[in-house]
Amino acid sequence: MTAEDSAVLPARDRTVRPPGPLVIEIEGVTKVYEMGSETIHALRGVSLKIRRNEYLAIMGPSGSGKSTMMNMLGCLDTPTQGKYEFNGKDVASMDDDELATIRNKEIGFVFQTFNLLPRSTSLSNVELPLIYAGRPAGERRDKARRALENVGLGNRMDHRPNELSGGQRQRVAIARALVNDPSIILADEPTGNLDSKTGEEIMALMEDLYAQGNTIIVVTHEPDIAEHARRIVRLRDGLIESDGPTEVR
Amino acid sequence: MNRLRFEFVESFRIAYAQIAANRTRSFLTALGVIIGIVAVTLMGTAIGGINTGFNRSMALLGDDILYVSKHPWATDKDDWEFRNRRDIKSDAAEALQTIIDATPRSQLVKAVPTANAFRNVVRGDYQANAVFTLGTTDEYPEIATVDLRDGRFFNATESRGARNVCVLGCDVADALFPERSALEEYVTLGGKKFRVVGVFSKQGSFLGLFSFDNQIVIPLSAFKKFFVRKGSDTDVRVKMRDKEHVEEAKAELIGDMRRVRSLLPDQEDDFAISTQDSFKQALDPIKTGIAVAGLFITGLALFVGAIGIMNITFVSVRERTREIGTRKALGARRRTILLQFLIEAVAICLLGGLSGLVFSYLLFQGVEAAFPSFPIEFSFGLVLTGLFMSVVTGVVSGFAPAWSASRLDPVTALRYE
Numbered sequence A: 001m002t003a004e005d006s007a008v009l010p011a012r013d014r015t016v017r018p019p020g021p022l023v024i025e026i027e028g029v030t031k032v033y034e035m036g037s038e039t040i041h042a043l044r045g046v047s048l049k050i051r052r053n054e055y056l057a058i059m060g061p062s063g064s065g066k067s068t069m070m071n072m073l074g075c076l077d078t079p080t081q082g083k084y085e086f087n088g089k090d091v092a093s094m095d096d097d098e099l100a101t102i103r104n105k106e107i108g109f110v111f112q113t114f115n116l117l118p119r120s121t122s123l124s125n126v127e128l129p130l131i132y133a134g135r136p137a138g139e140r141r142d143k144a145r146r147a148l149e150n151v152g153l154g155n156r157m158d159h160r161p162n163e164l165s166g167g168q169r170q171r172v173a174i175a176r177a178l179v180n181d182p183s184i185i186l187a188d189e190p191t192g193n194l195d196s197k198t199g200e201e202i203m204a205l206m207e208d209l210y211a212q213g214n215t216i217i218v219v220t221h222e223p224d225i226a227e228h229a230r231r232i233v234r235l236r237d238g239l240i241e242s243d244g245p246t247e248v249r
Numbered sequence B: 001m002n003r004l005r006f007e008f009v010e011s012f013r014i015a016y017a018q019i020a021a022n023r024t025r026s027f028l029t030a031l032g033v034i035i036g037i038v039a040v041t042l043m044g045t046a047i048g049g050i051n052t053g054f055n056r057s058m059a060l061l062g063d064d065i066l067y068v069s070k071h072p073w074a075t076d077k078d079d080w081e082f083r084n085r086r087d088i089k090s091d092a093a094e095a096l097q098t099i100i101d102a103t104p105r106s107q108l109v110k111a112v113p114t115a116n117a118f119r120n121v122v123r124g125d126y127q128a129n130a131v132f133t134l135g136t137t138d139e140y141p142e143i144a145t146v147d148l149r150d151g152r153f154f155n156a157t158e159s160r161g162a163r164n165v166c167v168l169g170c171d172v173a174d175a176l177f178p179e180r181s182a183l184e185e186y187v188t189l190g191g192k193k194f195r196v197v198g199v200f201s202k203q204g205s206f207l208g209l210f211s212f213d214n215q216i217v218i219p220l221s222a223f224k225k226f227f228v229r230k231g232s233d234t235d236v237r238v239k240m241r242d243k244e245h246v247e248e249a250k251a252e253l254i255g256d257m258r259r260v261r262s263l264l265p266d267q268e269d270d271f272a273i274s275t276q277d278s279f280k281q282a283l284d285p286i287k288t289g290i291a292v293a294g295l296f297i298t299g300l301a302l303f304v305g306a307i308g309i310m311n312i313t314f315v316s317v318r319e320r321t322r323e324i325g326t327r328k329a330l331g332a333r334r335r336t337i338l339l340q341f342l343i344e345a346v347a348i349c350l351l352g353g354l355s356g357l358v359f360s361y362l363l364f365q366g367v368e369a370a371f372p373s374f375p376i377e378f379s380f381g382l383v384l385t386g387l388f389m390s391v392v393t394g395v396v397s398g399f400a401p402a403w404s405a406s407r408l409d410p411v412t413a414l415r416y417e
């Protein structure tokens, strides 16, 4: 980090919170896509344990299977083969509705392209997971408000996505990911559509969230971004190449 | 349960935003539904109007009358069965009356014979065509509402004596005597001169088809003398004591008529008893015709509309594939997505239906103002029918696209460009 950057951003606090109970455990997971006659092995057998209070980065070149892994961890997809347990429950055998419930209650997604509903205000966007959780309107409003304030958007509640900057949109998306108090936050290239300064701001926010007690997985191909995490898993050609604590330069 | 309700509300909110953002597209899609609902309500107003007009006219004729005749009014049997029956003679009414008077606590009050035909009525250079010519007795006013503008009804002496006297409907009187009162003047009916003793007040028409003001009433005896060539078939109109007890009255009348006709117990009735309901049934083909035409247009329009809405919903699903993926990632179940797109389709149809109803209502008011006698009637039931049909169209047309949306794989949906 340059001196100029550190003037804008809070000094990085490298505290590592003590690891909690096991949240995610995958073992020998493969994912195969059939594209017509072609068979793509996106994951060739990966094993991984993630505990509460971890801040993990999944790194690797484009096409190495990062997103596939992320979708799997986020219960958007099920492995072709292998074991996946989320909070001790077997995910591989769950049906669509059970997976939907896990995604709703236990996982907060942050996407590269923000994926906000274009015709809804920030507040409505953040309320959406609470609607799917069946929470009453008053509680939804309160929680969504607090989540937006927590990401510094207390004054943008009634704005629609097209009235917000990229960084602000990603903050709304982060508030939406947080609002249901998930076990884990999954961010797939969260800074990929942002300039580097805004990207750093988002990563600073992630740092805050980690400090507040959230468990975070960030997928990225940028070393600068990965460096924020406390542990880095490197993927190559659908296999884990390395897995260990972040070495700060 | 709460969850479903919240999802419902949210879906309506999104549907509203979606329609508001695509106004032209939504309107064009809803056009089929609009036309369909207009067609069905117009059909409904026409049928409703016929019923009301009918009841109004029936009150004029007297809605407490049983009609005895050789031929039933409405039947699906062949005519020859009835043609070979014995004629009902005019003295049948008298015989009936004797029985009625002798029956304690009879449900029947008065039996009066009638016969009718359509004839031209002439006076000098003036002529009224196809005038409803009714032959009856001086007791006719006891079973029908008779309001006279001028003069009187013919009396018992004239009736029994087959005198050439007549009472004119007001339109006939006005047509033949535009410049002066018809009273005590003569008109020519079937080549014979009849003296006008009375003129009816205006009564109106039956559905604009049959005018009660275009009639001439003469003594039945005179009618028989001049107009009946072969046979002497007559109808008998019998007034009931209480129109709430139609079935008892009918049963009693059948028994009485069998006595009049001297039928043995194993012989079938050789006469028919009709009520206004039978007359009503005679109208059924008209109503069925309107209903078939209306439902055909409605069905066609709704079918075309449904295909349009199905198409637009498929487009909407495609345009918002990523949104569907996002919603699934946030915890939407299949049911949630299905419901959302169904509600969008239903919302478009409901808007179309409401526009159609408003348009029909304005049209109805316009027609009502321009042609007050035209038989139409708007009802709350029609509004409900229209809305119900809109919802059904929405569900039917939205289901396939909504189903396909709900089955989308979340990862594929999120990767969709």
Ligand SMILES: Nc1ncnc2c1ncn2[C@@H]1O[C@H](COP(=O)(O)OP(=O)(O)O)[C@@H](O)[C@H]1O
Residues within 6 Å of the ligand: A033, A034, A035, A040, A041, A042, A060, A061, A062, A063, A064, A065, A066, A067, A068, A069, B411, B412, B415
């Ligand atoms: N839904 C899919 N259908 C077919 N192939 C896929 C699908 N998703 C990913 N792939 C393929 O799997 C491999 C890994 O993709 P991905 O996980 O997106 O990589 P990364 O996110 O690391 O760039 C790539 O070759 C990609 O083309």
Ligand SMILES: [Mg+2]
Residues within 6 Å of the ligand: A066, A067, A068
């Ligand atoms: Mg990727």
